[in-house]
Amino acid sequence: MKPMPVDFFGEDDVGSAMDVDDDVETLEIFGEGGAGPIAAVDHHRLADNDFFNSFEDDFDDSDIN
Amino acid sequence: MMVKMNSVDALVAQIQGLSGNSSDIHQLHGHLKQSEQFLHSESTRLAPVLAQLDPAKHSLGYLYLLEALTSVPFSKERANELVVVVAGFINACTAKQIRLAPDKFISVCRRFKDQVMLLEAPMRAVAPLLTAIQKLQPSTEHLTTLHPDFLLVCLSTKCYKTGLCLLEDNISEVDQPRDFFLYCYYGGMICIGQKHFRKALELLHNVVTAPMSTLSAIAVEAYKKYILVSLIHLGQFTTSFPKYTSSAAQRSLKNYCQPYLELANSYSTGKISELQTFVQMNRDKFVVDTNFGLVKQVVSSMYKRNIQRLTQTYLTLSLQDIANTVQLSSPKEAEMHVLQMIQDGEIYAAINQKDGMVRFLEDPEQYKTCEMIEHVDSSIQRMMALSKKLTAMDEKMSCDPSYVSKAGRERQRFDFDDFDGVTQRFNL
Numbered sequence: 001m002k003p004m005p006v007d008f009f010g011e012d013d014v015g016s017a018m019d020v021d022d023d024v025e026t027l028e029i030f031g032e033g034g035a036g037p038i039a040a041v042d043h044h045r046l047a048d049n050d051f052f053n054s055f056e057d058d059f060d061d062s063d064i065n
Numbered sequence: 066m067m068v069k070m071n072s073v074d075a076l077v078a079q080i081q082g083l084s085g086n087s088s089d090i091h092q093l094h095g096h097l098k099q100s101e102q103f104l105h106s107e108s109t110r111l112a113p114v115l116a117q118l119d120p121a122k123h124s125l126g127y128l129y130l131l132e133a134l135t136s137v138p139f140s141k142e143r144a145n146e147l148v149v150v151v152a153g154f155i156n157a158c159t160a161k162q163i164r165l166a167p168d169k170f171i172s173v174c175r176r177f178k179d180q181v182m183l184l185e186a187p188m189r190a191v192a193p194l195l196t197a198i199q200k201l202q203p204s205t206e207h208l209t210t211l212h213p214d215f216l217l218v219c220l221s222t223k224c225y226k227t228g229l230c231l232l233e234d235n236i237s238e239v240d241q242p243r244d245f246f247l248y249c250y251y252g253g254m255i256c257i258g259q260k261h262f263r264k265a266l267e268l269l270h271n272v273v274t275a276p277m278s279t280l281s282a283i284a285v286e287a288y289k290k291y292i293l294v295s296l297i298h299l300g301q302f303t304t305s306f307p308k309y310t311s312s313a314a315q316r317s318l319k320n321y322c323q324p325y326l327e328l329a330n331s332y333s334t335g336k337i338s339e340l341q342t343f344v345q346m347n348r349d350k351f352v353v354d355t356n357f358g359l360v361k362q363v364v365s366s367m368y369k370r371n372i373q374r375l376t377q378t379y380l381t382l383s384l385q386d387i388a389n390t391v392q393l394s395s396p397k398e399a400e401m402h403v404l405q406m407i408q409d410g411e412i413y414a415a416i417n418q419k420d421g422m423v424r425f426l427e428d429p430e431q432y433k434t435c436e437m438i439e440h441v442d443s444s445i446q447r448m449m450a451l452s453k454k455l456t457a458m459d460e461k462m463s464c465d466p467s468y469v470s471k472a473g474r475e476r477q478r479f480d481f482d483d484f485d486g487v488t489q490r491f492n493l
Contacts, residue, residue: 046282046321048243053286053355055220059257060358062365 073107076100077117080126084162090125094165097129104133120154124162127154132169135176144180148189151177155193160200170201171210178214187221194218195231205234213247220251225258232256232264237454246272246283253290257359262298266291273318274310284314285321286354292325293359300370302329324350328363335374337367337392368393368402369411376412376425384421396421 076096083093097104104111111134120127131154135147151173163170174197181190194215202209212231219228232252239245249268256265272287295302304326306315319326324347331343344351344360351357371391375382384396384403393399403423406412413426430437462468 045279046285047277047279048246049282051243051247051283052217055254055355057220057223057258058355058358060361062358062361 072100072103073110073114076104077114077126080118080123084123084126090162090165094125097126097166101129101133104129105136108133108137115150120157121159124154124158125165127158128163128166128169128173132173135173141184144184148177148180148184148186152189152193155197155200158200163200164203167201170197174211175214178218181218182221187218188224190218191215191222191224191227195227198231204238206236207238208236208240208244208248210241210244213244213251216248216251216255220254220258223258225255228252228255229259229261232268235451237458242275242277243281243283246275246281246287249275250283250287250290253287253294257290257294262294265294266298269294273314274307277311277313280313280317280321285318288318289322289325289354289356290359292322292329293356293363296329296332296363297359297366300366300373301333304329328360332363332367335367335371337364337371340364340367369406372399372402372406373412376414379425381422381424384416384423387423 079093079096083089083096111130115127115130115134118127118130131151135151139147155174155177174194178190178194181187194211198209198211198215201211215231216228219225228251232255236245236248249271253265253268253272256262256268269287269291272281272284273291275284277284292302304319306318328340328343328347331340334340341364344364348357351360368391372387375387375390384399387403388394388396388399391399391402393402400416403412403414403416407414413428415424415426416422417424
């Protein structure tokens with residue numbers, strides 16, 4: 001039997017997943033420091049931006065079969 | 066010099082003499098900790114000393130020496146020798162002993178991985194790192210720092226099947242968030258390589274929705290791949306985030322992934338020519354991200370989606386009509402697509418090659434075979450075990466001081482029933 005595909009970001013049955021509860025503070029267990037969420041986004045400062053991501057294979061299977 | 070060599074000899078004698086039982090090893094561990102600085106100062110002289118030790122019997126002592134030996138830079142020739150020594154140690158060492166000094170074991174393994182990457186021979190690390198993980202982790206539920214390193218070398222060598230075996234373990238204990246992000250991201254890529262798209266989506270989803278106060282570059286790359294795999298596997302993509310996604314990700318993630326979101330928009334039109342035009346115009350962006358191969362899979366998947374749509378309308382259709390409707394160049398190409406989809410279980414159909422007609426069939430699965438019953442039963446057993454584990458984790462978390470403290474402060478924002486019994490102000 002082929003399993004049913006599951007969309008992990010799919011809409012919830014209860015309410016709209018588009019709505020974000022602004023008054024609910026996400027528990028940031030892995031947060032850095034205790035200052036809370038950063039108010040302004042700094043596009044140049046992503047955490048872990050030195051992680052290794054240089055792999056030869058880009059999953060091009062057009063030459064297979 | 067004579068005094069120093071005697072000290073090394075003395076340490077070797079201690080390692081040889083105190084590796085017999087748990088009590089001796091405990092004593093030895095104390096000596097080794099005290100000698101750590103000395104060993105690092107003698108790192109260039111330790112190589113010949115290793116030959117006096119048995120990596121299986123004297124694992125702890127051997128580890129301390131090896132860690133000191135590998136802590137200094139060395140030449141490429143030396144690197145080749147050390148890679149052999151470390152691989153041999155990993156295979157032979159006793160798990161019980163190396164678990165007494167996990168940080169040192171991890172350091173040695175990470176340096177080993179770095180060296181094989183510099184030597185451009187990552188294949189030499191695949192088997193040893195898997196062995197290292199199996200010896201280091203207290204159980205298969207524990208995620209170690211070596212997990213992402215292992216998956217990294219599997220990706221570098223395209224040993225996807227080997228990497229997949231590690232991903233079958235259910236992880237529930239994580240020390241470092243970065244390890245978890247990398248494990249899920251690399252793991253997602255391993256699954257993509259094996260075309261296990263469902264599992265890939267699950268792992269990539271974990272990175273994107275993981276708690277983070279600052280957006281992680283790993284989450285950005287995971288989201289890009291999530292969008293592509295979602296289109297390939299599901300034929301659609303939902304832009305909304307689950308509510309448990311961090312505010313950092315919800316706020317900023319899409320800003321870094323615009324070309325991918327636009328690709329998903331173009332895909333949703335169902336028009337192959339529009340999609341191909343968009344892909345060509347933005348090719349460079351996808352190439353820079355090393356995602357162009359996956360993007361090509363997205364384009365191919367649109368043909369499949371369009372053929373699947375036909376099965377919902379027609380009982381029979383000619384290969385020529387399929388080619389025309391789906392914009393394939395010839396009936397032959399349509400036949401190849403249909404055959405592949407039948408083989409992959411994506412459609413149920415029969416091709417009459419005499420008249421070039423395709424007959425679309427119903428799913429033959431009746432859900433009443435022994436195999437199906439076993440499959441359902443094992444799924445139920447797995448769900449029950451997971452539910453039990455989740456309940457235990459929830460109970461443990463509800464007693465965690467930092468959680469209770471925060472939940473107590475947030476009490477007024479939730480329903481009363483969520484925090485029954487938690488005092489309004491809970492100060493620790």
